[in-house]
Amino acid sequence: MNTFGNMDFMNSAFNTGAFVSAGGNVMVASWGFVGVMWGKKVFVAPIRDSRYTKEMLDKTGEFTVSVPAAGSFKSELAFCGSKSGRDYDKWKETGMNPVPAKAVNGVVVEGCARYFECKVLGMLPMGDMDISAVDKWYPTGDMHNFYFGEIVAEY
Template identity: 45%
Template structure:
């Protein structure tokens, strides 16, 4: 059973797990993909709860997200999904069905058409309300060296959180 919660009720769990990995899932028509994210943030912008995720233009997820304009973030709080997170963070959805390869269960979202990962405990459903490509000239040199040595910058997607729930 899924219990609706406020978007900020489980920030501690989210912020502890995010650096270890979470699943960003996107569905565009019959194309479905999930990828591992280790960066993101939740806040309150434009009088809305917002989850900001970053996706590189080279990623398969980027192509899907550009069309779908919605995404889900699934957080494994109580279950060890390290192997699935590692696979989904290193393999491309262009070449692999990550759900099949990792035995992940896509479960229908409550509000959006994109599913959540059934093996996870905490879920955010989001609709893109703003996006912006990073401007390389505005990025600190230390960050460029750390994350962008190949020039593969991110697009930031601001998703209004339209549903948030935990599995009971």
């Protein structure tokens, strides 16, 4: 089964959230895209300026996405999606188990349904986009940055 043959994972990933890990930290993202560009499979992860994960992405150039089965990992998603790795060791606090990734140096969350391992090809800050509801999504100016990750492993 390949990424684009089965998009069911998107129901889970982009509704309740998926774990995005970089540099040993883990956060939650529920926005994102998969597609094909430059002859590669690409995962685009929108990460806001304020996230510790952004620092880790810029430092390591790699990230993993661990997609839980629908309805699972509820308390872990809530914790990792609201607390920063600057303040907490989220593995320790949630009891989640980090497992070494197969094709990048990072880790994935044990027990999820689907995994993507990505190498960052580049990043684009949002810049001056004509978003009709800027006030709704960006009241504090904490903008998204689009990280383009080449999918180097998926399982």
